Amino acid sequence: EAQVTQNPRYLITVTGKKLTVTCSQNMNHxxxxxxxxxxxxxxxxxxxxxxxxxxxxGDVPEGYKVSRKEKRNFPLILESPSxxxxxxxxxxxxxxxxxxxxxxxxxxxxxxxxxxxx
Amino acid sequence: RKEVxxxxxxxxxxxxxxxxxxxxxxxxxxxxxFWYRQDCRxxxxxxxxxxxxxxxxxxxTAQLNRASQYISLLIRDSKLSxxxxxxxxxxxxxxxxxxxxxxxxxxxxxx
Numbered sequence: 001e002a003q004v005t006q007n008p009r010y011l012i013t014v015t016g017k018k019l020t021v022t023c024s025q026n027m028n029h030x031x032x033x034x035x036x037x038x039x040x041x042x043x044x045x046x047x048x049x050x051x052x053x054x055x056x057x058g059d060v061p062e063g064y065k066v067s068r069k070e071k072r073n074f075p076l077i078l079e080s081p082s083x084x085x086x087x088x089x090x091x092x093x094x095x096x097x098x099x100x101x102x103x104x105x106x107x108x109x110x111x112x113x114x115x116x117x118x
Numbered sequence: 119r120k121e122v123x124x125x126x127x128x129x130x131x132x133x134x135x136x137x138x139x140x141x142x143x144x145x146x147x148x149x150x151x152f153w154y155r156q157d158c159r160x161x162x163x164x165x166x167x168x169x170x171x172x173x174x175x176x177x178x179t180a181q182l183n184r185a186s187q188y189i190s191l192l193i194r195d196s197k198l199s200x201x202x203x204x205x206x207x208x209x210x211x212x213x214x215x216x217x218x219x220x221x222x223x224x225x226x227x228x229x
Binding site for chain 1: 154159161162164167205207216217218219220221222
């Protein structure tokens, strides 16, 4: 089954304790991205990756790191989490494809990770 | 000004009604447009792409107005199962690098 998986689904942690949220896709997609979703603000892009070893900042990258060593995996790292990073996080992937292709840019999302930083 | 703006709602309409949402975008160079649906506490899922000529999928119709820089979604004969948040998404033509989501419009269909 084609899917994007994230782990953990729920996490409660304390300020300053490094954590990693994993993301994996089995669709051979080039593009992967991380978003956070907060009430009233919608989904905001944190980081994205166009392909292996190619990553770039989205709109809200501060306090986060990512890596893309393999095509299928795109972990999100919080080196020193703070309470303002409490949020719902989504990983997504898509095929680069060609703009004329119907599936161009369709984002496939993981189920989400609800993070609480105390 | 936000790059993509939506009326947050909620829109509360009776079953069977027709409802329409708009979404405005600020970057005239935007080229790809989508509507996503998100159920409570779930991940967003693609509802439909929006093409220049407009497109229809069953009870759903999407339109693009480049001159006024907005896209619209029309739902006819609404069902209880249409209750969800509808997210407008805008991307540039050249790549998938910058993907902007609206904050969503909440729709609630009542019996």
